[in-house]
Amino acid sequence: MNRLVTRAxxxxxxxxxxxxxRRFDSRALYAALETQRGARRMTWxxxxxxxxxxxxxxxxxxxxGRLEVDGMLAMVxxxxxxxxxxxxxxxx
Numbered sequence: 001m002n003r004l005v006t007r008a009x010x011x012x013x014x015x016x017x018x019x020x021x022r023r024f025d026s027r028a029l030y031a032a033l034e035t036q037r038g039a040r041r042m043t044w045x046x047x048x049x050x051x052x053x054x055x056x057x058x059x060x061x062x063x064x065g066r067l068e069v070d071g072m073l074a075m076v077x078x079x080x081x082x083x084x085x086x087x088x089x090x091x092x
Contacts, residue, residue, distance in 0.1 A: 020089045024072065029086045030061045032079055051078035 037047050048055045057071045076083050 019092055021092050022087050023090050024067070024083075025086045025088045026061050026067055026072075027064045028088075029072070029075060029079075030058075030064075032081070032085075033058070033061065033075060036079055047078070051075055 033047065037044065042050070044055060044058055048058055052074045053071045057067070057075075061067060061075065073083070076086070
């Protein structure tokens with residue numbers, strides 16, 4: 001039992017003293033969308049229609065704004081990459 005308590009209490013990456021946190025990088029997502037859009041010779045309207053998000057969502061992504069989870073997942077799916085591609089460790 002002592003062993004279990006020691007393991008549970010040590011090295012937790014969820015502690016309040018963590019110096020970094022994970023953030024989604026919407027600007028990096030936009031850059032990837034722009035690269036893919038150009039490679040496929042598509043307009044932003046075509047990207048919006050094919051990915052299932054609105055043009056306004058794409059605009060918010062370009063500005064680095066907050067995204068709704070459904071829209072973010074749709075854009076990442078359209079790119080064919082994992083969400084973790086756009087997750088960054090940043091200082092608290």
